[in-house]
Amino acid sequence: MSSRDAILQAVRQNRPDPVPRPPTPLFASPDEGLTTAFVEAQKRAGGTVVSTTADAIATLLDARFPDARVIASTAGDIVAGSMDLHAVADPHELADLDLLVCRGVVGVAENGAIWIPKAHLGHRAALFIAQHLAIVLDANALVWNLHDAYARIDVAEDSFGVFVAGPSKTADIEQSLVIGAHGPRSLTVFLLTE
Amino acid sequence: MSTPLPEIPLPVIDHAAAAARFVADEARTNWHDASLWQVRQKRDRAAQAVPEWEALRDLASKIKAHTLSRLDEYLAQFEEQATANGIQVHWAKDAAEHNQIVHAILARHGVQRLVKSKSMLTEECGLNPYLEAQGIEVVDTDLGERIVQLAGEGPSHIVMPAIHVKKEEIGALFHEKIGTPAGEADPGRLTEAARQHLRAHFLSADAALTGVNFAIAETGGFVVCTNEGNADLGVHLTPVHIASMGIEKIIPAAEHLGVFLRLLARSATGQDLTVYTSHFHRPRQGQELHVVLVDNGRSAHLGRADFRDALKCIRCGACINTCPIYRRSGGHSYGSTVPGPIGSILTPGIDLKKYQHLPFASTLCGSCGDVCPVKIDIPGQLYRWRQLVTEEGHAGRSKRRVMAVAGQIFRNPRLFRWAGKLGRRLLRWLPQRAVYHQRNVWGRARDLPEPPRQSFLEWYAAHRSDNANKKGHDQ
Numbered sequence: 001m002s003s004r005d006a007i008l009q010a011v012r013q014n015r016p017d018p019v020p021r022p023p024t025p026l027f028a029s030p031d032e033g034l035t036t037a038f039v040e041a042q043k044r045a046g047g048t049v050v051s052t053t054a055d056a057i058a059t060l061l062d063a064r065f066p067d068a069r070v071i072a073s074t075a076g077d078i079v080a081g082s083m084d085l086h087a088v089a090d091p092h093e094l095a096d097l098d099l100l101v102c103r104g105v106v107g108v109a110e111n112g113a114i115w116i117p118k119a120h121l122g123h124r125a126a127l128f129i130a131q132h133l134a135i136v137l138d139a140n141a142l143v144w145n146l147h148d149a150y151a152r153i154d155v156a157e158d159s160f161g162v163f164v165a166g167p168s169k170t171a172d173i174e175q176s177l178v179i180g181a182h183g184p185r186s187l188t189v190f191l192l193t194e
Numbered sequence: 195m196s197t198p199l200p201e202i203p204l205p206v207i208d209h210a211a212a213a214a215r216f217v218a219d220e221a222r223t224n225w226h227d228a229s230l231w232q233v234r235q236k237r238d239r240a241a242q243a244v245p246e247w248e249a250l251r252d253l254a255s256k257i258k259a260h261t262l263s264r265l266d267e268y269l270a271q272f273e274e275q276a277t278a279n280g281i282q283v284h285w286a287k288d289a290a291e292h293n294q295i296v297h298a299i300l301a302r303h304g305v306q307r308l309v310k311s312k313s314m315l316t317e318e319c320g321l322n323p324y325l326e327a328q329g330i331e332v333v334d335t336d337l338g339e340r341i342v343q344l345a346g347e348g349p350s351h352i353v354m355p356a357i358h359v360k361k362e363e364i365g366a367l368f369h370e371k372i373g374t375p376a377g378e379a380d381p382g383r384l385t386e387a388a389r390q391h392l393r394a395h396f397l398s399a400d401a402a403l404t405g406v407n408f409a410i411a412e413t414g415g416f417v418v419c420t421n422e423g424n425a426d427l428g429v430h431l432t433p434v435h436i437a438s439m440g441i442e443k444i445i446p447a448a449e450h451l452g453v454f455l456r457l458l459a460r461s462a463t464g465q466d467l468t469v470y471t472s473h474f475h476r477p478r479q480g481q482e483l484h485v486v487l488v489d490n491g492r493s494a495h496l497g498r499a500d501f502r503d504a505l506k507c508i509r510c511g512a513c514i515n516t517c518p519i520y521r522r523s524g525g526h527s528y529g530s531t532v533p534g535p536i537g538s539i540l541t542p543g544i545d546l547k548k549y550q551h552l553p554f555a556s557t558l559c560g561s562c563g564d565v566c567p568v569k570i571d572i573p574g575q576l577y578r579w580r581q582l583v584t585e586e587g588h589a590g591r592s593k594r595r596v597m598a599v600a601g602q603i604f605r606n607p608r609l610f611r612w613a614g615k616l617g618r619r620l621l622r623w624l625p626q627r628a629v630y631h632q633r634n635v636w637g638r639a640r641d642l643p644e645p646p647r648q649s650f651l652e653w654y655a656a657h658r659s660d661n662a663n664k665k666g667h668d669q
Contacts, residue, residue, distance in 0.1 A: 003489075004273075007285055008269060008270065010494070011493045011496060013497070014493055014496040014502075015262065015266065016502060018263050019256070019259040019262075024257075041466055045465070045466065091431050092397060095393075110456075110466060111456075111466035111467040112467075113467050113471065124430040124478060125431055145452070145456065146455055147453075149452070150451055160472070160475065162426070163470070165468070165469050166469050168421070168423040168470075169469060170385055171463070172337040173337070173384055173385060174361045176361070176382075180385070181389065181422035181423060182335070182427050183470070
């Protein structure tokens with residue numbers, strides 16, 4: 001018997017009597033205060049939220065990252081970027097990426113998480129290898145909790161998707177929080193309010 | 195006929211002895227205790243900020259109960275969907291088969307350098323030494339895991355692998371292994387050095403291996419949670435991604451992710467969510483994506499009605515952080531891949547004799563059960579394992595004798611009263627060294643309370659007779 005069949009058979013023999021599948025509610029969401037809660041959650045996670053308009057972002061980024069040389073953008077209508085992600089064949093070529101600018105799909109107020117599917121990344125690696133990350137998010141795309149977020153996205157639609165909640169961090173040395181573990185050293189969220 | 199060879203018993207994990215070595219350094223024990231209690235307090239604040247926390251725990255527990263009751267069906271569904279997504283699904287009965295499968299994939303691609311993100315399953319399977327023996331360089335990329343790997347140790351905690359190591363020790367280790375300046379012990383600068391050191395490994399790796407937090411039967415994808423971004427940095431650069439998972443990591447549908455993810459990070463570290471919650475459904479263009487489904491004793495555990503709930507565990511570590519024994523004995527004292535309360539109810543199922551002491555490494559205070567996000571009755575299971583250990587004859591001789599005597603005394607009220615009276619007198623009269631003699635294991639680190647003048651029964655009888663005289667006044 002194959003290992004597959006042996007495992008499935010053992011599980012079938014040993015599984016308990018059927019237990020019904022409980023319904024998953026969305027849980028009550030407050031009607032107001034989504035933006036405030038989202039900003040607070042991002043702050044707790046080490047991110048920075050800037051409420052702004054699309055045409056102001058390029059200038060804000062220039063001021064925030066004056067030394068950034070290699071900039072990739074999948075939000076070309078907002079920030080031009082210095083390189084074309086589509087021209088990159090091997091993600092290793094992104095090793096010197098200073099900044100990635102991309103669009104988020106849904107933002108979660110209770111935890112600051114932003115859903116980004118592969119289609120918004122060009123290369124999956126770009127989101128993790130960049131020294132800094134900036135995400136453009138429509139304020140209308142905020143929901144209260146993860147239940148609501150999962151109800152609005154299709155996790156299997158794209159080959160890969162990720163909730164990003166803050167810059168990369170670690171507390172593995174004596175529980176001291178250090179921002180910038182392996183991924184981006186900062187996260188700036190531009191919340192489009194117009 | 196050949197003469198039977200004499201039996202060579204395998205070592206039994208002696209938690210108490212290992213814990214005694216740990217607590218010998220009192221300052222360090224207190225530091226360890228305080229570090230973990232701080233995490234527990236962060237967990238409390240995060241949990242209390244969610245109004246529906248208890249409803250979520252209840253729901254998570256019920257979803258897991260449902261999933262376990264149809265685990266075979268969900269596993270088959272996952273396989274079918276994942277295969278349709280272009281993921282190659284493998285099945286491993288045990289640790290050895292898991293390691294062979296992983297090695298075969300790596301060998302086929304001529305992989306020499308593997309980067310790994312945190313996976314307690316591969317620790318359980320002993321994957322690193324297996325691959326290293328075959329000439330493959332394995333680099334653990336989670337900072338805590340890299341620290342213990344460089345130190346030649348295993349993780350002492352499932353979420354915070356290097357929680358037992360001080361920053362000065364990490365500084366000395368990094369100085370020796372990755373060339374940081376001597377005496378550097380600043381967590382920020384040490385982390386930066388590790389970032390540079392590991393980035394070189396990420397960029398030169400031929401394959402990446404990750405664990406799995408949740409696998410979704412309905413969509414045939416899986417979710418990996420990290421704060422550092424190390425799992426993603428590894429897998430998005432390499433041509434091969436292998437994800438190893440225990441068969442209990444299956445959940446029915448994507449809607450359930452919301453429930454478990456709201457509980458996981460809050461229970462683990464007090465964060466609202468991990469920084470990266472990555473959903474993998476299809477391989478990257480030009481990449482191979484493999485999932486290895488590992489049993490290694492889990493299907494057998496499912497058959498143990500008293501203990502199967504332990505398979506609901508989502509590996510948050512909350513029970514470990516809150517456990518007064520773990521906090522004061524350290525993860526290595528358990529001698530098992532998963533330490534602390536959850537380890538103490540999982541490992542006896544793997545080898546009851548070897549891990550016979552672990553169910554006793556608890557005060558049964560119940561805190562582990564109170565914080566468990568999937569409501570596993572950990573203290574109840576610890577108690578039940580103790581009964582089994584004793585029934586199987588593994589309890590020590592002195593413990594068996596004491597229990598037999600105690601059983602006789604508790605069964606007989608007159609004997610109980612007499613023994614109590616005798617005990618109260620003896621404790622007052624006997625010299626210290628007679629009370630705290632060598633055989634009194636309990637008294638080695640503890641003082642007995644001041645013996646009372648009378649028993650409760652005597653006190654009650656005295657006061658009851660007074661009450662009896664006033665009978666009728668109460669009505």
